[in-house]
Structures are given as structure tokens and as C-alpha cells.
Amino acid sequence: MSQIITFGEVLMRLSPEGNKKFIQSNTLEFYFGGTEINVGISISNFGGKVKHITCISDDFIGDTAISYLNKFDVDTSSIVRSSRPLGVYFLEVGAVMRPSSISYNRSHSSFSEIQPAMVNWEKSLEDANWFHWTGITPALCQGGFDTLREGLKLARKKGITVTADPTYRNGLWKYGQEPKEALCELLEYSTIFIGGINEINEVLGTDFTYSNDDFIEASKQLILRFPSITKVFDKIRTSVNSSWHKIRARMWNGQEFRETQDLDITHVVDRIGTGDAFAAGLIYGLQQFDDYKSMEFASAACALKHTYEGDVNFATVKEVMAILEGNTTGRLNR
Template sequence: MNQIVTFGEVIMRLSPERNKKFIQSNRLEFYFGGTEVNVGISIANFGGEVKHISCISDDFVGDTAISYLRKFGVDTSSTVRSKLPLGIYFLEVGAVMRPNSISYNRSHSSFSEIKPEMVDWNASLKNCKWFHWTGITPALCEGGYHTLKEGLVLAKKKGIEVSADPTYRSGLWKYGADPKETLSDLLNYSTIFIGGVNEMNEVLGSDYGDSNEDFIEAGKLLLKKFPSIKKIFDKIRTPINASWHKIRSRMWNGDEFRETTDFDITHIVDRIGTGDAYAAGLIYGLLNFDDFKAMEFGAAASALKHTYEGDVNFSSVNEVMNILEGNTSGRFNR
């Protein structure tokens, strides 16, 4: 059992070249991504054995998406197909004081057809040692919620480590489910919480602030409400402007608080998927290092993702370790 399993929508991103607005351009670049996909591909780039489960359009676009996943060694054998089109989103990449702008078109995507009977969880989790989910999937559709829950119930029975990134996007919850109740239900089957005070406030109904003290207090309440969760990890982003951010990580495990130093990102190429890069780096780190080294690895992986166009972090373990060793000058590798 050595496979990391991710479950969620595969989505296509369309963007004008460089930092143009749509009105400035008649050329678009496309990338494949999706929160859980980004995590899976990044872990595969670190050398992990990854399976991604989804429902993808049964057309040439879906064929291309599956080929993209397989290019990185991601197992797609449990992915099913649909006659509905792949979900897409449109992104204008900001710069300096102009922020990114996103518009989604995913309400009637192929993934919206996903239902529990379409996934054989016994087969899908046969070789699984780690299962990762995010709050995007139960937000998209009722079938996504029920299918995910079925997988989580089985994962808990099997004693599989389960990381939860309960990312809350208010604009995605359109089918009538209560986000707090739904995410709380799924957290009962999870062991690692990847999220900050905002995510904890959403499931706790609290209003803690962003300070370390509030993070710890919220963490204490979260661990009490969800006894299966053992550790909480958070990525802290400090924006100077749209092109310059700082990234660090912090943790609460019920007994100890730890925090890393900042990684300074002075020129952002693309910040989409940087939270996913953190989650992937953290998961890889927790499987291979101690907690603090895992936090550092996740933060460094997130920082490096800001240097790549597209949704995915293409960094290797050696490249992340190079950053951790303080080699941040960007000098040529010869």
C-alpha cells in the first residue's frame, strides 16, 4: 500500500498570453488543472505513486486531459467518462496592484454527473496509503459530496491517512447543501487538516482572527470537535502587491505550535495552484520527514510554484530542497 489517491474535477483553464485582459487579446493559452489534480501531479513529480479519480468528458478534450495526467505518471484507471463537456474557467492574470480575475463555467460539466455507483472504491483504494480531498468537490454537486463521503468512509475503515483541505468558495455551493454541515460531516473521516483560521471558522461557526494566538485557539476547538484530526497545517500568505508575496507555514498538533520563516517571492509568474503546491509538498513531507521539515518543504514548494505558468507545480524534490538550503539567487545550474 503506497499509493496517494486524489478525487475531484479536472478542469481546463483559458487565459490570454502574459498579463493581458481578454479585451486586449484574441489568443488564449490553455492548461489543465483542478485543485486535487494539481496536488496529485505535484506529488507524482516528487516521485510519489498517485491515482486520480474523476469524471471526464468523453471527447478529444477529455482524451487530452487524461493524456496530460498520464504524462506525469498519474494512474487514471478509476476515472470514468461523461457525455457532458469538461469544466472550464477563464483567468486574467493581474500584475502589481491589479489582481487576478476568474470566471467559472463548471455548473454542467462532466464532473457534475459523478455519482457514488460510478466509482468502485474498494478497487480504487486497494493500494492506497493516503487519501486527499478538498472542499471544492462537495461544493460542486451533490453527487460529488456523496461519492467523496463513500470513499472517506471506506478509507477510515481501512485506516488510511486522510488529509482535508476544506477550501471554502461561497460561489460554488449552488445545489442547496449547507457548507458548514457538509464539510463538518466529511471532516469526521479525516486525520490531517490543511487550512487556516478562515476554514476553521467556517466549520466551527466562530470568528477567530489571523494571529498565531487565534490560530491556536481555533485549532484547540477544531481538534475537540473532530477527534479524528491529529494535526493542523496552515499556509500563510502576506501580499505586498499582486506581483510580490511572502509565504510561510504554521502548525498546531494539540501540544505544540511551530512556524517557519518567510519565503520572499518578489516576482510572481502565476499564483494559481500555489495552495495545492503547498498541500502536495506537505503531504510528501509528512510521508518522508518530521513535521517541521514537512512544513518547510510545503512552504518552499508553494513558493516555487509561483514561478511556473499554469496550475501545476513542476518542481522536483531536489529543486525544493535547493530552496530550503538557501539557494534562492536563481543562478544558472551548470
């Protein structure tokens, strides 16, 4: 498998144990995460070769974060260090009708110092065949947008496949950049789009509904607007409550529309990072299978992530394939 590049902030997550609120607890569990490293670690768990590029605090917390990435065989050779602290977020995990809640502390984090001159993209991309980016990174700071843009320009010049997951979170764009303009510029360098109607409407300024017909038309218009994009994949979540979700996916690859069956997740353990698990499964799948089976693999990987605590999907290829083969009973393996 080719080397996959991910670029984005590494965060520390702090949570009370189980489903407690902070006011109930005097002890916290910590995990490392971040949209792009969630993708990278999951691909590495599938057997892929991954390099993560970021800026991390030059202290023992940063050292621990790098050790965490190394534990999963993620290449950290292009990571740069900063005197600023690692970004942190706080999570209260909900249950049943009580939703989860997140509070971020990342405005002056180590990643907020990232600048294009800090990353040697030519060296970082020399063995790469795939580059994955999300809309979180360009939303955080001007340096994040500028550095990502430089990497994507070179990636496309080298003919590297670029997956775009332009997650739009209005509350992150605080430094003056216009979200639509920024995302559209980055999509010019992308070849595969991982996102749904909300993301398409944001970048095109349209008002498509969630119907399959509108998804097909929206995908066609997206490809017309960004000719380098050839395929669109959409993960669909149905939330019965905080503890019971359903996952399915659909695609338009320029020739056909396909949709998977729902996967029922009746006891959600942790939903953080589930979209990243979908993206990781898709990236891995597209290098192994046809488009439809890749989407099925991604949906199953996403569903499995709901069963793991923390931000990262620890599922193996064998475990994901077992779900595709209908083994969803959770019976004890001996």
C-alpha cells in the same frame, strides 16, 4: 511511498498570453488543472505514486486531459467518462496593483454528473495509504459530495490517512447543501487538517483572529470537535501586490506550535495552484520528514509554484530542498 488518492474535477484553463486581458488578445493558452489534480501531479513529480479519480468528458478534450495526467505518471484507471463537456475556466493574470480575474464555466460539466455508483471505491482504494480531499469537490454538486463521502467512509474503515483541505468558497455552494454541515460531516473521516483561521471559523462557527495564540486555540478546539484530526497546518500569504507575495506556514500538532520564516516571492509568474503545491509538499513531506521539516518543505514547494505558468507545480524534490538550504538567488545552474 504509499499510493495517494485524489478525487475531484479536472478543468481546462484558458488565458491570454502574459498579463493581457481578453479584450487585448485574439489567442489563448490552455492548461489542464483542478485543485486535486494539481496536488496529485505535484506529488508525482516528487516521486510519489498517485491515482486520480474523476469524471471526464468522453471526447477528444477528455482524451487529451487523460493523456496529460498520464504524462506525469498519474494513474487514471479509475476515471469514468461522461457525454457532458469538460469544465472550463477563464483567467486574466494580473500584475502589480491589478488583480487577476477568474470566470468559471462548470455548472453542467462532465464532473457534475458524478454519482457514487460510478466509482468502485473498494477497487480504487485497494493499494492506497493516503486520501486527499478539498472543499471544492463537495461544493460543486450533490453527486460530488455523496461520492466523496462514500470514498472517505471506506478510507477510514481501511485505516487510510486522510488529509482535508476544506477550502471554503461561498459562491460554489449552489445546489442546496449547507456548507458547514457538509464540511463537518466529511471532517469526521479526516486525520490531518490543511487550512487556516477562515476554514476553522467556518466549520466551528467561531470568530478567531489570525494571531498565533488564536490559531493554537482554534486548532485545539478543532481537534476536540473532530477527534480523528491530529494535526493542523496553515499556509499564510502576505500580498504586497499581485506581483509580490510572501509565504510562511504554521502548525499545531497536538503537542507544539511551530512557524516557518517568510519566503519572499518578488516576481510572481502565476499564483494559481500555489495552495495545492503547499498541500502536495506537505503530503510528500509527512511521509519523509518530521512535522516541522514537512511544513518547511511545503512552504518552499508553494513558493516555487509561483514561478511556473499554469496550474501545476513542476518542482522536483532537489529544487525544493535547494530552497530549504537557502539557495534563493536564482543563479544559473551549469
